[in-house]
Amino acid sequence: xxxxxxxxxxxxxxxxxxxxxxxxxxxxxxxxxxxxxxxxxxxxxxxxxxxxxxxxxxxxxxxxxxxxxxxxxxxxxxxxxxxxxxxxxxxxxxxxxxxxxxxxxxxxxxxxxxxxxxxxxxxxxxxxxxxxxxxxxxxxxxxxxxxxxxxxxxxxxxxxxxxxxxxxxxxxxxxxxxxxxxxxxxxxxxxxxxxxxxxxxxxxxxxxxxxxxxxxxxxxxxxxxxxxxxxxxxxxxxxxxxxxxxxxxxxxxxxxxxxxxxxxxxxxxxxxxxxxxxxxxxxxxxxxxxxxxxxxxxxxxxxxxxxxxxxxxxxxxxxxxxxxxxxxxxxxxxxxxxxxxxxxxxxxxxxxxxxxxxxxxxxxxxxxxxxxxxxxxx
Amino acid sequence: xxxxxxxxxxxxxxxxxxxxxxxxxxxxxxxxxxxxxxxxxxxxxxxxxxxxxxxxxxxxxxxxxxxxxxxxxxxxxxxxxxxxxxxxxxxxxxxxxxxxxxxxxxxxxxxxxxxxxxxxxxxxxxxxxxxxxxxxxxxxxxxxxxxxxxxxxxxxxxxxxxxxxxxxxxxxxxxxxxxxxxxxxxxxxxxxxxxxxxxxxxxxxxxxxxxxxxxxxxxxxxxxxxxxxxxxxxxxxxxxxxxxxxxxxxxxxxxxxxxxxxxxxxxxxxxxxxxxxxxxxxx
Numbered sequence: 001x002x003x004x005x006x007x008x009x010x011x012x013x014x015x016x017x018x019x020x021x022x023x024x025x026x027x028x029x030x031x032x033x034x035x036x037x038x039x040x041x042x043x044x045x046x047x048x049x050x051x052x053x054x055x056x057x058x059x060x061x062x063x064x065x066x067x068x069x070x071x072x073x074x075x076x077x078x079x080x081x082x083x084x085x086x087x088x089x090x091x092x093x094x095x096x097x098x099x100x101x102x103x104x105x106x107x108x109x110x111x112x113x114x115x116x117x118x119x120x121x122x123x124x125x126x127x128x129x130x131x132x133x134x135x136x137x138x139x140x141x142x143x144x145x146x147x148x149x150x151x152x153x154x155x156x157x158x159x160x161x162x163x164x165x166x167x168x169x170x171x172x173x174x175x176x177x178x179x180x181x182x183x184x185x186x187x188x189x190x191x192x193x194x195x196x197x198x199x200x201x202x203x204x205x206x207x208x209x210x211x212x213x214x215x216x217x218x219x220x221x222x223x224x225x226x227x228x229x230x231x232x233x234x235x236x237x238x239x240x241x242x243x244x245x246x247x248x249x250x251x252x253x254x255x256x257x258x259x260x261x262x263x264x265x266x267x268x269x270x271x272x273x274x275x276x277x278x279x280x281x282x283x284x285x286x287x288x289x290x291x292x293x294x295x296x297x298x299x300x301x302x303x304x305x306x307x308x309x310x311x312x313x314x315x316x317x318x319x320x321x322x323x324x325x326x327x328x329x330x331x332x333x334x335x336x337x338x339x340x341x342x343x344x345x346x347x348x349x350x351x352x353x354x355x356x357x358x359x360x361x362x363x364x365x366x367x368x369x370x371x372x373x374x375x376x377x378x
Numbered sequence: 379x380x381x382x383x384x385x386x387x388x389x390x391x392x393x394x395x396x397x398x399x400x401x402x403x404x405x406x407x408x409x410x411x412x413x414x415x416x417x418x419x420x421x422x423x424x425x426x427x428x429x430x431x432x433x434x435x436x437x438x439x440x441x442x443x444x445x446x447x448x449x450x451x452x453x454x455x456x457x458x459x460x461x462x463x464x465x466x467x468x469x470x471x472x473x474x475x476x477x478x479x480x481x482x483x484x485x486x487x488x489x490x491x492x493x494x495x496x497x498x499x500x501x502x503x504x505x506x507x508x509x510x511x512x513x514x515x516x517x518x519x520x521x522x523x524x525x526x527x528x529x530x531x532x533x534x535x536x537x538x539x540x541x542x543x544x545x546x547x548x549x550x551x552x553x554x555x556x557x558x559x560x561x562x563x564x565x566x567x568x569x570x571x572x573x574x575x576x577x578x579x580x581x582x583x584x585x586x587x588x589x590x591x592x593x594x595x596x597x598x599x600x601x602x603x604x605x606x607x608x609x610x611x612x613x614x615x616x617x618x619x620x621x622x623x624x625x626x627x628x629x630x631x632x633x634x635x636x637x638x639x640x641x642x643x644x645x646x647x648x649x650x651x652x653x654x655x656x657x658x659x660x661x
Contacts, residue, residue, distance in 0.1 A: 022453050022456040023449055023452045050455075052448060052449065053487075054445065054483055056479060056483070058441075058442065058445075059444075059448075062442035062445030062449065062480065063449030063452070064449055065438060065446060065449065066436070066445065066447060066448065066449030066450035067450060067453035068449075069436050069446070069450060070450040070451075071453065071454075071457060072452075072454075072456060072457060074449065088439055089438070089439060089442060092438055096438070196411045196434040196436055198408055198409045198433060198434055201408075201431065201432060201433050201435070202434060203424055203434075203435040204435065204437070205424075205437035206424040206426040206427075206429065206437065207421055207424055207425050207426065209426070212426050
């Protein structure tokens, strides 16, 4: 492992390079551009096998799907509008069971135009069949990029790693980057069961009639759910090898005996932990629950982590216009089978880079201690 | 001889497209991966769990075959396979219109792919809507012959010229009415490196609405009237493949197809003059 004080994007790119992808295809978009640029430089320096600078994000994801179908390990990175432009291919990649990996520098969607962080870009792809991991820290971004290849290639499901735009793409901090030799021990060579091969011709991406279409979709759903155990295993294997894990599917922080819990995804978890430490010092029984895997959604883990709590604040940087916030809705559904359910409130905030300081988390804790159920934008 | 595109596909009787595919694959052989844009071809050849393909085949979406092929060939080469050819079969809708940006990206990068567009001059898979390829005057369901407008009011997009402007190693036009010429062009293109493009005219029985026994005759007549020019642009050098000794009247071609039946004498004359002018500029 090499410790470097670098911009997170550079460390993520180096981690991806050390996974030895056969094909990387990228198109620039803030805030994921630096990952693409760094990979392009690796290619120019002869350290990466291939780099395709495409004419659009739509082409980038199509290129990596073609590369994967031909038996190669493939990677791309994007954000926001880029991911939205990829949308059609995002669904096709999952349906065709192409285990490609993408790092998404999470960013708000237009309009209005905004380049800063929220989760709406990848949340808008939540139903596609992709595995979606959301990272708390830059180090988790680096490590999850490596884990993603192992998860994807063993489940044959494409995997998306969400790193909060700017917070986890542009910060400079000391980061531990597994070397190529170390990654080789962790990540086996990609050897797909089926691929495009003239020696053994198969047809991929066929068209399905009403008598078969649904069963393809059901398979993706079931396999996505079944990937839960794989995500946990891979994180454990990573921890054994590198000395740090990132919480598998979901993880509590001082939440065991807590009455009040702040549940969220992404970099806001850092501030939430600080707020909890502050309140714990004053004797308040508060805790944090971090959702790392949003797809598959860790229903059982969430139920276990939240059972017996008085009031849970689900804070999220995403929305579903005209309905319940996405993470909130999944938490509520997960708790429905409990006889005694905690009160769960929805807080939408941090959209388009709106700051969510420790103070905001403290206010949310104050609010849920005082008030009944609510669904508000903060 | 082995067939790489099997009987049992569900293309219409008289469809030009399977003729394009069979003859192209006969020339290219089995060391190939076929990438197919969403089209009639995908529908007639790949309804799960059946497949007409005797070579590896991938269909992804309507407008991304250029990028699927670019990624696939990059992947093969990195894995040490320097021989398998990547061939795209796409219709005019995905080539001229919706996949145009992706095609341009593939051409600009000079990806090692042979792109064969079977051109039936409209969105036939959805039931005959106008595309950038639909010729002037042709009636489609979205360029109908009405009281005021008589079919498509624009000329066909000069896609082969636009492709050639990317300065790729090889561009050619062909027609299934001149099969030896088409096969020769595929034979030449298959062994070149980089991006190669062949545009082949492929009549559509239902969209053009003609007697299904006359597909080849019609594809030949398109060339003999001068409406469809056969040429190659190799390393930037233009070479006419065929100049009809005696041009037939465009009316002979137009009158065989219901898509042009609404055209009056003046309109046919207008098209004839356009063809005459195009060929006059060729001298």
